[in-house]
Amino acid sequence: MTPYTPLKQIPEKAGYKAGDVLVLFGELFGRGYANGIVEEAQRCGMTVIGITMGRRDAAGALRPLTAEELAEAEANLGGRMINIPLEAGFDMEGPDGAPSPVEQLKGVKADDWDKVRLDWAAIEKSKQAGIARFTGALTTVLKEIEPLLPNNANVLFAHTMAGGIPRARIFMPLLNRVFKGVGERYLSSKTFWDSELGKLCRISFDEVTADTFGYLIDATKGVRERIAGRGGEVRYVAYGYHGCEVLINGAYSWQSYTPYLQGWAKIRLEEVAAKAWQAGVKATVFNCPEILTNSSALFLGVEISLYPLLEALQKEGGGPAAEAVRKSCQALLQEGTTLEALLKKANAYLGSPLLSGFSDYASWPHHNTPAQAEFMLNSSAELLAMNADPKNIVCGELSRQVFHATGKLMLHASWQPAASALWLNHDIVARQIIGR
């Protein structure tokens, strides 16, 4: 089990200088976590290099970005992108004419999902083909990146990849029941996870979310050596999730979103970093707070633990930055609704005795129960309904605050990290926001 090591001090300013390079290992999306570290790197004068996961064409073939897509992505990143598709996973791999996992699942009826029996030998072949494609493309990407690294540059690789839901039609309706189902539509995450489809997800999540970090660290051994020979250093950070301390009844308490089925892969990600760390590589997983992004939208209810950040801003000292966040959040609420009412409701959920069984760090990740799912989804809906405009919500504003603050914390802590896994809880995030 990864020792629980929260970051307690705002890190000293890192020694990154103009000409040092941030390589973003994962594509940058509009409201994604990585925006924070990209911005901070640019503030420090670093050059940013990006990659793409590519796109699938109508026939399912993986392709690079078109000239137009590339121009848009580079403008968004504020840096050059290496346009060689680095899609991780194996759901569409069918080596030597064998059916890919997606093909194996073609035509499965929704009601028959638990009777599916997969050809695991074929899946193993697909997995190996996916690894060969990804690591092969990675070698080519690194060949393009190396000449872009100045002579005495430090290099920071930031791993953002997470995902791996196989793109067979059967999955989304099922996962919607696991993550968003109540009553008749409720589906036990454990029942799903123990099924053949769950097992396929597990292998796929491990591959995309965790093992890609290992492939990156392995493939850049030569880069590390060459950079070290020229007086620089290569460091690695990755975005993790392993619960987060937020204020519940006025005290910081560790809690987590349930059912976080990516959790096993996130533990594996921590293990990848721990192994690299033991070999002397500065690789750190930063376990970050729950925010709303394209990727977390599936996990409805994950955003509830974001509300008490408003209280953390006060507890850590308040001041003009905290006041500005409060003001902009208050402005997003329905007329007649107050932040106090919002926080009271969020606390009623987070502090409920119904959740006490879910606050054990050692047994994480936890599976859902019908009562927990219903309580979480109802609370989430009631809280979201307190916003005036469903497209412009308090959690959007708080998410932006969090990804900016974590980007700063991660970039500076990466210089001399204290452990291979660090938690960025609401206390340190709030202190970063208010500048204390």
Ligand SMILES: NC(=O)c1ccc[n+]([C@@H]2O[C@H](COP(=O)([O-])OP(=O)(O)OC[C@H]3O[C@@H](n4cnc5c(N)ncnc54)[C@H](O)[C@@H]3O)[C@@H](O)[C@H]2O)c1
């Ligand atoms: N949103 C949260 O609440 C939260 C909390 C803690 C940690 N994180 C982590 O932050 C990181 C960024 O996620 P985000 O929430 O900002 O969402 P996002 O959608 O902006 O980012 C997801 C990233 O995963 C990459 N990706 C997805 N599938 C891939 C595949 N098959 N191959 C290669 N790359 C793939 C995308 O390119 C993108 O870089 C993830 O590791 C995520 O687990 C998110």
